[in-house]
Amino acid sequence: MHSETVLLHGAYDPETFGGVVNPPVFRASTIVFRDMEDMETRARAMSSPDGQELWYGRKGTPTTFALQEMLAQLEGGYRSLLVSSGLAACTSAIMAFVKSGDHVLICNSVYGPTRHFADTVLRRCGVTVTYYDSTAGSDIGALFRPNTTLVFLESPGSQTFEVQDVPAICAQARKRGAKVVMDNTWATPLFFKPFEHGVDVSVHAATKYIVGHSDATMGVITANREAWATIREYVYAAGLHAGPDDAYLALRGLRTMAIRLERHFRHGVDIANWLANRPEVERVLHPALPDTPGHLIWARDYKGASGLFSVVLKPTFSRDTFRSFIDNLHLFGLGFSWGGFESLVMPFDPRHERPDGNWPYDGFAFRRHIGLEAKEDLIADLENALRFLHAQYS
Numbered sequence: 001m002h003s004e005t006v007l008l009h010g011a012y013d014p015e016t017f018g019g020v021v022n023p024p025v026f027r028a029s030t031i032v033f034r035d036m037e038d039m040e041t042r043a044r045a046m047s048s049p050d051g052q053e054l055w056y057g058r059k060g061t062p063t064t065f066a067l068q069e070m071l072a073q074l075e076g077g078y079r080s081l082l083v084s085s086g087l088a089a090c091t092s093a094i095m096a097f098v099k100s101g102d103h104v105l106i107c108n109s110v111y112g113p114t115r116h117f118a119d120t121v122l123r124r125c126g127v128t129v130t131y132y133d134s135t136a137g138s139d140i141g142a143l144f145r146p147n148t149t150l151v152f153l154e155s156p157g158s159q160t161f162e163v164q165d166v167p168a169i170c171a172q173a174r175k176r177g178a179k180v181v182m183d184n185t186w187a188t189p190l191f192f193k194p195f196e197h198g199v200d201v202s203v204h205a206a207t208k209y210i211v212g213h214s215d216a217t218m219g220v221i222t223a224n225r226e227a228w229a230t231i232r233e234y235v236y237a238a239g240l241h242a243g244p245d246d247a248y249l250a251l252r253g254l255r256t257m258a259i260r261l262e263r264h265f266r267h268g269v270d271i272a273n274w275l276a277n278r279p280e281v282e283r284v285l286h287p288a289l290p291d292t293p294g295h296l297i298w299a300r301d302y303k304g305a306s307g308l309f310s311v312v313l314k315p316t317f318s319r320d321t322f323r324s325f326i327d328n329l330h331l332f333g334l335g336f337s338w339g340g341f342e343s344l345v346m347p348f349d350p351r352h353e354r355p356d357g358n359w360p361y362d363g364f365a366f367r368r369h370i371g372l373e374a375k376e377d378l379i380a381d382l383e384n385a386l387r388f389l390h391a392q393y394s
């Protein structure tokens, strides 16, 4: 089945609940067993890494099972588990594989809060972290140490949009017995299939395009067959969980994800190109634009692009005019996160979060999420706000 069809018919069979098209929301903590034998049978099943039974609310309900199965199928992984946020998915996938004395490699364009976790909790646990250049390919091999157990990728990078050579990095990790965890949030399971490229564990902030409507936070961890038992063990041991109502919102969001992404992709590229031709703009960082680092890798490995990219302005504008440009955008909300139906803008300076990155720009930078609005309205809004960059209008 094509991914677009899996979104509509995957995992859940309406016959399960008398023909109801969507799985109901099951809110549960206690699940009562018929008798001791029933309890013992389910206990035996749950003691196997592949066991999935109604056992206790924290370990899932039919609502979460349906979503997990659909996501595993879409990604091409073995099984998935849900957690309460995208950040929890990133940190848990790392924690599942490391112990004191290990060394991990993390791309230097990684999502800021993931880096913060590595710099605080991981280091406190005695894990050494090396941030590698996100544009590294096979040359990442030189950074492995005998105790390197994990490589973390996020492609393209948050804010700076370097596309990573996933197959080349995975080949190096495999040779040395290290596991590869990839944050695949930007591409969604529709535009990049991590397991086809050698990744062991894929994580998503389902908060973004999977939920798709800015009304829930959730994370997904999907593992291949070899990594599955380790992930499941950690998630269960740590008591991680996502609520059934949020799982329902994510299932509902998934139904339209392909059609939403088609538009985010198309309008994102069009507006990126429009911005690239503006005199105020120094550089647009969008994987589908030829001068973005890793563009050729994107063209080789990705089936599309989502609506998130960055823009760097010429270094000639003052902080005041930049602020007045941002404040005069009316259709682009100023806020964190992305992946919902609405357009957003977020100013950033990667030099704060990423001291080891090379950022050759002096101009102000902002990240943009292109929502589902009419493209002409978004361009008119941008055009109007850009006038405020020029001091005489501010």
Ligand SMILES: *Cc1c(COP(=O)(O)O)cnc(C)c1O
Binding pocket: 084, 085, 086, 087, 088, 090, 111, 154, 158, 183, 185, 186, 204, 205, 206, 207, 208, 217, 218, 219, 337
């Ligand atoms: C937003 C985001 C996360 C974290 O997701 P939350 O649900 O907000 O915790 C992780 N990785 C990437 C790439 C993100 O953009």
